[in-house]
Amino acid sequence: MKTNEVLENIKARRSVRAYTEQQVPEEDLRTILEAATYAPSGMHLETWHFTAIQNVSKLAELNERIKGAFAKSDDVRLQERARNKAYCCYYHAPTLVIVSNEPTQWWAGMDCACAIENMFLAAQSLGIGSCWINQLGTTCDDPGVREFITALGVPVSHKVYGCVALGYGDPKIPMKEKKVKADTVTIVK
Template sequence: MKTNAVLENIKARRSVRAYTSEQIAREDLQVILEAATYAPNGMHLETWHFTAIRNADKLVELNDRIKGAFAKSDEPRIKERGQSQTYCCYYHAPTVVIVSNDPTQWWAAMDCACAIENLFLAARSLGIASCWVNQLGTTCDDPQVREYLTSLGVPEGHRVYGCVALGYADPQTLIKMKTVKAGTVTIID
C-alpha cells in the first residue's frame, strides 16, 4: 500500500490523556494554530476563533467552572464529575486550545471539526500529543462558564465546538494501537 509522511502522521496520531508538566514551545503552538487556520471552512468566511490557554491558573479556573456546570446536571455521571476533587477535563495538559464559531453559520461545527483535525495532525508532526476535549462544548452556555470564556477572549456570540489538549505524553502511559473496524469502508466502482 502506498504511503508518505502525511499518511504516516495520520496513522500515528492517537488521543493522549496523560501529560507531563512540560509546556510546549510558543513557536510550536503558533505553527499548530496556523495549521488550524488552513482547514477547509464554509464559503471561506473563517468565522471561527482559536483561543489558546497556556496559563495553568486560568486552566484550573476553567476546569472549576466546567465542574460547576456539571454539578447542576440531572445526569448522575455528569453530576459526579462536577463534584469530584480530582476531575480534570483537559487531563492536566499544559496548553488547551478552545475552538469556537458563530453558531448562526450552519457549517460552524464542521468548520471547527476540520480545524481541530489540523491541530491534531500539526501537533503530531511536531512530536506533541493531543486529545479532543468535549466538556466545554456542553457547558459553554452556563452563565459562569460563558462569563469566563468571554474574559479569556472567546467572542461573545460564539459557541464552543471543541477543545484540544496539547502537551507531551506522559512516558508512563501506554498508547493503544489503532485497529480499523471491519466493514467501515465501501468502494463502489
C-alpha cells in the same frame, strides 16, 4: 498500500490523556494554530476563533467552572464528575485551545472539526500529544462558564464546538494500538 510522510503521521496519531508538565513552546503552538487556520471552511467564511490557554491557574479555574455547570445537570454521571476533586476535563495538559465559531451557519461545527483535525496532525508532526475535549462545548452557555471564557478571549457571540488539549505525553503511560474496524469502507464504482 501507498504511503508517505502525511499518511504515516495520520496513522501514528493517538489521543493522549496523560501529560507531563512540560509546556508546548510558543513557536510550536503558533505553528499548530496556523495549521488550524488553513482548514477548509464553508464558503471560506472563516468565522472561527482559536483561544489558546497556557496559564495553569486559568486552566484550573476553567475546569472548576465546568464542574460547576456539571453540578447543575440532570445527568448523574456529570454530577459525579462535579463532585470528583481529581476530575480534570483537559487531563492536566499544559495547553488548551478553545475552538469556537459563530453558530449562524449550519456548518460552523464542521468547520471547527476540520480545524481541530489540522491541529491534531500538526501537533503529531511536532512530537506533541493531543486530545479532543468536549466538555466546554456542552457547558459554554452556563453563565459562570460563559463569563470566564469571554474574559479569556472567546467572542461572546460564539459557541464552543470543541477544545484541543496539547502537551507531551507521559512516557509511563503506553499508547494504545489502533485497531481499524472491519467493514467501515465501501467503494461504489
